[in-house]
């Protein structure tokens with residue numbers, strides 16, 4: 001069913017050329033090829049990213065914004081060029097709306113710290129059952145510290161958000177923020193962001209979008225979405241670890257106090273007080289991750305050479321193939337949307353009679369890199385009474401043959417375990 005789609009898309013993307021830009025994909029596990037299907041955890045990095053970071057350290061390295069010499073000027077330009085690139089990547093209005101962070105987690109913490117200082121008992125944050133712990137724990141910390149309520153949008157069996165539960169919560173009139181993922185790292189489903197944002201804004205609530213999973217799988221347009229905040233991590237976007245982005249509407253960022261105090265985030269410091277810098281510098285205390293910003297810039301340039309539609313078609317074809325093949329494995333249950341058209345990035349599953357950790361470990365020995373556990377989404381796993389699942393997640397460099405190797409390997413492992421028992 002997916003074969004003709006896969007063949008034509010392979011030609012559109014030229015997978016062989018793409019894969020040559022990821023030498024790590026040539027690694028072997030024993031004498032077997034390494035098959036990397038753990039991209040939702042972190043994507044591999046193309047040579048363009050590694051080369052850009054190496055070039056920075058070889059030719060441009062200095063502490064930005066502080067010096068008056070040539071290298072400091074180059075480092076400052078590299079950092080601000082990266083900010084401009086992210087601005088255009090997200091369709092933000094101005095680079096002042098782009099804060100460099102360590103990762104998506106830090107971005108959410110900056111917003112929680114800043115907004116939370118203004119909230120008191122009775123105020124509420126709404127999250128969905130799909131959320132990653134990064135978009136849960138900062139709000140639970142505010143619950144502990146400020147006595148706010150953390151309320152939940154439920155999902156159905158396929159992971160679709162129950163928007164009537166959102167409406168019920170919004171009607172109470174105390175919701176200050178709705179914080180929701182753009183793409184579930186477990187169910188691979190995209191909540192209807194436009195609708196959520198429209199309803200939240202109508203009720204006077206702000207909206208934060210966790211785009212950690214979605215950024216690598218399709219375009220992100222903060223202006224069209226009209227979200228108030230959005231976060232992502234560079235490392236899931238073929239960029240380096242150690243850098244992430246917080247987007248915020250400038251008028252909102254300007255009202256938030258900084259999370260980290262230190263150098264570079266101030267206008268003035270006296271013995272007894274300080275005045276924070278304007279945005280975005282006020283949220284970037286300390287020496288920023290300049291080489292990582294250069295790497296992120298290179299990753300964005302690298303990714304944008306492709307058509308988003310080709311990427312989406314290719315990845316959907318891979319997921320469709322995976323879904324078809326995995327469904328045929330006896331005892332295997334796939335979580336999330338049944339129709340692959342509603343899925344991106346990820347497929348999570350369980351297999352009767354085998355713990356996901358054992359299955360994933362034994363597949364790892366065969367060179368197939370998946371992930372097992374609760375994927376930092378314990379409330380979601382608890383909602384479906386699952387201690388853990390196994391996750392297969394794709395990137396644009398994955399091939400149909402890699403996907404085809406998974407189901408037979410699972411059958412192999414099951415056979416082996418049956419023979420042992």
Ligand SMILES: Cc1ncc(COP(=O)(O)O)c(C=O)c1O
Nearest residue numbers: 103104105132134185212213233
């Ligand atoms: C949906 C989602 N949100 C947030 C995060 C946190 O990303 P990071 O650990 O890079 O901050 C992840 C990471 O897996 C994620 O999948």
